[in-house]
Amino acid sequence: MSMRSELSKVRGLGSAKSGTEHFWQQRVTAIANVPLVIFVVWFVIAHLGAKRADVVASIQHPLTAIVLILAMASILWHMRLGLQIVIEDYVHAPALKLACLLANIFFATGLFAVSAYAILKMSFGL
Amino acid sequence: MSDSKPKARPLSPHLQIYRPMLSTAMSIFHRITGVALALGMIGLAWWFTAASVSDAYFGFVQGFFYHWFGRLILFGFTWALIHHMLGGFRHFIWDTGRGFELKTVEWLVRANLFGSILLTILIWVIGYGVRA
Ligand code: HEM
Numbered sequence: 001m002s003m004r005s006e007l008s009k010v011r012g013l014g015s016a017k018s019g020t021e022h023f024w025q026q027r028v029t030a031i032a033n034v035p036l037v038i039f040v041v042w043f044v045i046a047h048l049g050a051k052r053a054d055v056v057a058s059i060q061h062p063l064t065a066i067v068l069i070l071a072m073a074s075i076l077w078h079m080r081l082g083l084q085i086v087i088e089d090y091v092h093a094p095a096l097k098l099a100c101l102l103a104n105i106f107f108a109t110g111l112f113a114v115s116a117y118a119i120l121k122m123s124f125g126l
Numbered sequence: 127m128s129d130s131k132p133k134a135r136p137l138s139p140h141l142q143i144y145r146p147m148l149s150t151a152m153s154i155f156h157r158i159t160g161v162a163l164a165l166g167m168i169g170l171a172w173w174f175t176a177a178s179v180s181d182a183y184f185g186f187v188q189g190f191f192y193h194w195f196g197r198l199i200l201f202g203f204t205w206a207l208i209h210h211m212l213g214g215f216r217h218f219i220w221d222t223g224r225g226f227e228l229k230t231v232e233w234l235v236r237a238n239l240f241g242s243i244l245l246t247i248l249i250w251v252i253g254y255g256v257r258a
Contacts, residue, residue: 027221030214037207040170045253049192052184055177068174079167082160115171118178 022081029078036071043068056122065123072115080108152213152235159210166203204249209242 002009043064047055059065083104091097144150169191176187190196216234219225225234 027218030217034211034214037211041204041207041249044170044173045249045256048253048257049188052177052181055184059177072171076167079160079164083164086157086161111167111171115174118171118174121178 022084026078026081029074029081032070032074033078036067036074039067040071040075056125059119059122060125062123065119068119069116072112072119076108076112080104083108148239149231149235152238156210156213156217159206159213162206163203163210166199166206169199169203201246201250205242205246208245208249209238212238212241212245 043058047058059068084101087097087100087104091100173187173191176184191200216225216238219234225231
């Protein structure tokens, strides 16, 4: 006779192997996104038709660069979590699903690396 | 536990038996806008990268987004973003266990739809104001 409860036997066996953590991170990043996304939209509008030098000058302020990097981190983490759910809902063939989940992680991480590099490069005035 | 043959168990009703409603549409819209925004993030990363590369390349990318087609993409992106953000607020309310009465749901999805259209137009009016 097993002493394990019914709950402990099924825990972690759902299609996603975890859940609450994912849900919670989706909410945390969603809340963080609100002010950060507003800042990014404002930043882009403020530089409509601007010369490159104007954009670089703005990003040379440390606070601007830091907030922009935070925005990219929060948005892209949120995006990675969100797209994962969409993939898990629609892609069922195991190999294809794995490929999509991997591509999703590489996509989000790659976009972050590219953006953060560009922002830091401008901020350091290179 | 000898009978292991699958039994015909009742299934939960499928999507198509429900009457399509605005709230159904707004639910799928949150997903569509989320995926659209993900594609849009490529554009944002491209813009940052161009600004870090050279005057000529940044000029090219600014030109691309200024072209009517580029502006159409940006307008769509703005609307998707605002719609998704307001939809997110709706989820925050639901997460606290509130706002599930049918009347409230109907009100929330309407506020989501009309609010997003209004705010998007407002942002673009401000955007053109800043440029002028
Ligand atoms: C502006 C602030 C934002 C807020 C408040 C917000 C809020 C949310 C919330 C609450 C969810 C979960 C919905 C659910 O559990 O069904 C969600 C899902 C999602 N979000 Fe966002 N979000 C924001 C911005 C973004 C951005 C910028 C992107 C894209 C880069 C994005 C992409 C997604 C995706 C792909 C999903 C998954 C959709 C689904 O599962 O159907 N979100 N968002």
